[in-house]
Amino acid sequence: EAGVTQSPTHLIKTRGQQATLRCSPISGHTSVYWYQQALGLGLQFLLWYDEGEERNRGNFPPRFSGRQFPNYSSELNVNALELEDSALYLCASSLARYGNTIYFGEGSWLTVV
Amino acid sequence: GDSVTQMEGPVTLSEEAFLTINCTYTATGYPSLFWYVQYPGEGLQLLLKATKADDKGSNKGFEATYRKETTSFHLEKGSVQVSDSAVYFCALETGEYGNKLVFGAGTILRVKS
Numbered sequence: 001e002a003g004v005t006q007s008p009t010h011l012i013k014t015r016g017q018q019a020t021l022r023c024s025p026i027s028g029h030t031s032v033y034w035y036q037q038a039l040g041l042g043l044q045f046l047l048w049y050d051e052g053e054e055r056n057r058g059n060f061p062p063r064f065s066g067r068q069f070p071n072y073s074s075e076l077n078v079n080a081l082e083l084e085d086s087a088l089y090l091c092a093s094s095l096a097r098y099g100n101t102i103y104f105g106e107g108s109w110l111t112v113v
Numbered sequence: 114g115d116s117v118t119q120m121e122g123p124v125t126l127s128e129e130a131f132l133t134i135n136c137t138y139t140a141t142g143y144p145s146l147f148w149y150v151q152y153p154g155e156g157l158q159l160l161l162k163a164t165k166a167d168d169k170g171s172n173k174g175f176e177a178t179y180r181k182e183t184t185s186f187h188l189e190k191g192s193v194q195v196s197d198s199a200v201y202f203c204a205l206e207t208g209e210y211g212n213k214l215v216f217g218a219g220t221i222l223r224v225k226s
Binding site: 002004006031033035042043045048050054055058075088090092093101102104105107 | 147159
């Protein structure tokens with residue numbers, strides 16, 4: 001069974017541009033999560049989508065946004081990129097809202113130059 | 114708010130040595146607790162979990178026991194291998210539906226042959 005898959009693996013963007021990262025959850029999982037792993041800042045919760053709705057977001061500015069599609073895949077958009085947005089962005093999925101184990105993908109490396 | 118504190122690394126051990134990585138948490142209620150592992154250049158993998166007090170999670174020779182009285186979830190392994198070299202993250206679930214993970218800062222483990 002395929003795990004959580006993310007694309008692209010690496011992405012290089014210029015400051016001020018927009019980045020789009022994509023995620024496909026494990027088959028049958030309806031919840032998708034996004035985390036940021038920036039150097040020196042650890043793993044920070046970004047967003048949680050369930051059944052197509054944004055259910056929770058972390059302490060990030062509005063230029064971090066995303067959506068979940070009817071097939072439960074998701075994309076994360078980062079607008080007006082700043083140098084400090086350079087990080088590993090991890091997508092994760094779980095079965096449903098109520099406390100099921102969260103499984104992570106391999107991540108997408110975003111470098112802003 | 115909820116938080117996780119891990120021992121700082123890096124931890125450097127010789128092969129076959131005993132491993133302990135300390136983890137303590139602060140949370141309201143009794144959240145599920147997790148250990149995730151991140152191998153170089155990869156995403157997070159769930160290593161083990163415990164959902165209630167006195168539960169012991171185990172996997173691949175690693176163990177951790179949910180200690181409510183000391184609010185701890187220390188990771189142990191009796192005999193480490195070079196292949197165990199990775200970053201280990203302790204985490205707890207939080208949020209209204211228990212779907213947000215709060216991570217510790219991570220502990221780098223280096224095992225020498």
